[in-house]
Each structure stands twice: as C-alpha cells, then as structure tokens.
Amino acid sequence: MKRTCHPAMGFRMLAIASACATGLGLPLAGLAQGLQIPADTPSTLLPTPTTWRLTTESWKLPGNEKMGMAGGSLLFDVNSNVKLGLGTYGAVRGNRGGFITLGLAGEVQQRLSPSWLGHAGLFVGGGGGRGGATLAGGGLMLRGDVGVTYETGGYGNLGLGVSHVRFPSGVISSTQPYLLYEYPFYSLLGNGWSGATPGGKRAASADLSVRPQEFALVVRDYRIPSSVVRDDGTPQHRSMQLMGAEWLSYLDDRWFLKLEAEGAMGGQSTGYMQILGGAGYRLPLTSSTAVKLHVAAGPAGGGGVDTGGGLLLDAGVALQQNLTRRTAVEVSVGGVRAPSRSFKATSVALKLNYQFGLPGVNAEPVAWNSLGGFDTTALRMRAVNQTYFKDDPKWRANFSDQSVNNLGVQLDYFVTPNWFLTGQGLAAHSGMAGAYMTGQLGAGGQWPVSERWFVEGEALLGAAGGGGLAVGKGLVGQVNAGVGYRLTKSLSVMTTVGQMSALKGDFKAKVLGVSLGYQFNGFAEK
Secondary structure, X not given: OOEOOOXXXXXXXXXXXXXXXXXOOOOHHHHHHHHOOOOOEOOEEOOEEEEEEEEEEEEEEHHHEEEEEEEEEEEEEEEOOEEEEEEEEEXXXXXXXXOEEEEEEEEEEEEOOOOEXXXXXXXXXXXXXXXXXXXXXXXXXXXXXXXXXXXXXXXXXEEEEEEEEEXXXXXXXXXXXXXXXXXXXXXXXXXXXXXXXXXXXXXXXXXXXXXXXXXXXXXXXXXXXXXXXXXXXXXXXXXXXXXXXXEEEEOOOOEEEEEEEEEEEEEOOOOOEEEEEEEEEEEEOOOOEEEEEEEEEEEEEEOOEOOOOOEEEEEEEEEEEEOOOOEXXXXXXXXXXXXXXXXXXXXXXXEEEEEEEEEOOOOOOEEHHHHOOEEEEEEEEEXXXXXXXXXXXXXXXXXXXXXXXXXXXXXXXXXXXXXXXXXXXXXXXXXXXXXXXXXXXEEEEEEEOOOOEEEEEXXXXXXXXXXXXXXXXXXXXXXXXXXXXXXXXXXXXXXXXXXXXEOOOOOEEEEEEEEEEEEEEEEEEO
C-alpha cells in the first residue's frame, strides 16, 4: 500500500499524544465517541469530528503578578452542538515555570453564520506548580469561557473570547481575554469491542492512505553546567534523569510533527516536568538506519528548576536503527534552554520506538472492506479518580494525616483479549497537594467473571513529584487490583484498590480508585 500523508494527521497525533504521554499521554475523548449517536451501519463506520485546540491567555495572581498560560485541548463531537474531551494548561511567561494542570473539558457551540461559531466551555482539572498549596490549594482548577470562532477553511480556525479561572481551595481567581487556534479533523473509531474484521467477506480495497506514526518510550539524562542555579539562587545539581513518552506523526516520507512529555525520576529536582511540541526531519541512511533532526518548545519547570516563566526550547539530532519492521532503537543528543532564566542542559536520550500506520479519513463514511490493509485494535480510555491514603508516617512533608485525591486519564491497549499495556497521568485536585502530578506506564490483565462482571490487575512504573509528597528522586511504582461492571458494550465502571510507593523515598500510600471506561476499536496498518 502506498504511504501518503496529509497535514491534518500531524495535528491529530499531536493531540492524541498529549493525551497519552503526560501520562500525559488522554480518556474522555473516547467517552465522547461512545455517547455519540452512531450513524454506522453493519458495513460502514462514520468518522468522528475531532478538534485540536491551542489557547493563550494571561492569569492575574495576587499582588498584580501575571502568569502567561498556554493551553492544549483535544475535543470530540458528541453531536453538532456538544464537544467533550480533555486539556492541559502550562505556564510559559512570568515567574511560575512548572505550573501545569491536567483535566477534562466540555463545550457547547452554536453556528452564528456560515463561517462563525459561538461557544461556551468548562474545564475541570487538577495541578499547580511553583507556589504549590499557596496558589493552587489542593489543586482543583475550574475554567469557564465564552467566545467566537472563525472558520478559515483548510488552514484551521481562529477565535477569541473571555475566560474565568478559579482554584476553589487556593487564591487564584482571574478573568481575562484569550486567543485560540484550532485544527479540525476526523478520527476513525469503532464503537465497542465488536471483533469485526476489516475487509469482511468481500475483496478488500486499498483506497485509504496510510499515515505513518511513531510512539517511543524515553529515558533521558540532562548534564547541567555549573553556571545554572535553582530558582532560589542555590547551585543546581549537575544531572537530572527523566522518563516519559514521545509521539511522532509524519506529514510526508521525511517531515514530522512531535509531542513529548517527561518527568524527573532521578537527580535532585523531584517534581520537574516538561511538555514539548515541535517538528523535525528524518533522513534515511540505509533501509534500516536514519538520522533525525528536531526543534521543539513548551512549558517546563518544577522541582526548583530555574525555568523562569516556564518556556523551554529544545533542539537535537538522533540516530535511529530499526530492529524489526515495527521496532527501532534511537539515541539522541541535543540541548535545552530556558530563555528567561539560567537553566540549560546537554541532553542524551535513549528511545525505544514502535512504528505503525493509521488510516487517513475525512467526513465520508468508511466501508469495512476498504480497511483490508488494517488490523482492528482493542483500546480503552478511562476517566480516573485515585485517592491516596497514608501508609507511612513520612509519606508527605505536610498534612500527613490528610488523604490526596487525584484526577486523571488512563489509556489501555489490549494485545490479547486478556492482557493489555497501559499508561496513566494524574494530577492532585484536593488534599492540599496542589502541584502533585504523576505519569506511569505498565501492563495488566483482565478476566471475565460473568457476562458483565470482570476482574483486573495491573502494575505500573513511572515518575511523580510535587505537592510535598516524599517521592525521593521521583521514581515510583504502583500495583492495582479491581472489579468492574459493563454498563453497555462500550461503557464500564470499575473500582480498584492498590498500593503506590517511591523506589527511593518515604512515600507509600494505599490507593482507592474509581473509573469510567470506554471500550472502542482502533485501526493500525497490518
């Protein structure tokens, strides 16, 4: 099958990556597709209208301090007037680098003319950053907005509006104008785990393009010069280790867009996090070896790292070597710098890549027999609340007898009917742990008990920090066991119990979780 690409895919996979890598990253998006009244027939699938949105606004903090925020959202159409999805906001201007939140988003919209739309939205999430409990309290963030959007055609949409942001248990309460850019596209998802096979009984056609993608697990080491200081003026530790994930979406055979999210898991900067988006070029050297160049930028900070307003710039080069048709190993070197402060570092990273292709679709229904070149993939997205309860007297620096509630998302990829790979991203929303976040990857199993009941177990490893939780250098592990109930073929609820601990720290907690899951089929090139 000939590989052809379209720029829309780049924006699409940046959005999906944001949701999966930060652990960063992605859940209510799947739920939105499940709530949509499907127009699918037994022989076709109806693509779902999807929107990737970027916003910029400036929050007013106590003392007339300003904090410039960049936002990113992925929204799925429930119907022509309602969107649901998820989003994140991060500081990029001012003096609060590392202030980052993650949460769920919804919006209603009304067409005003052939090119203009009016909309009103709500974001509910958790997080925080530099200023911790003083600014964000427990971490719960509420953001409402109203605005208008102008559709330009093939170049995306432009808009403006007014938003109000409030942290109910903190001191932030701010009303401000915002600007937005959004790119609409279509996602192809099959509702529920139907088990249908692309191609059916008829001859499969090859009229759908393949959009190449790469997903990578990343381990990174920063080497920091002696001139760099922490945000309090003391010397910065000379190294920092990070763990995270990266998603690349190719615009053609060589140019790509990328999104990555990583958190500190070694060194002395527990709580540091970065979310970077950018672009790059891949130059093949042989049939299995290539050189890749990239530039990226985004919000970063926390853990005392001196990123100033939060904007981090990144550039580098990598050598990629394929191990099989789908897997590759990559070594990259480069440099990062916070233009408004002293932080800079030389970066060395090791990446394990998985390469695959997704079908290119538009608004037209897709016949099952046109998907003969793709395999169905069972996926699940979960909107999750996890509560941490003390399991060690020194598990947090303050409020040691108070539990911590975390809101987040989890994505599961079922490699067999019973076994899955999983990733989760959580941020504190109550318990006076504002600024705490965690991103973890792992594996699990699911076994049916009856037609509707099932049990699960999973184990995860990743990075965590912030909010005064004693996670040491940031590396944490978690195990969960749960009982679930299927409401429909697409929706399920589950309760889990588990334990989470820092591998090099005093943090240890019992974990109680509740989640709403959405099961759906994705499609990947054979």
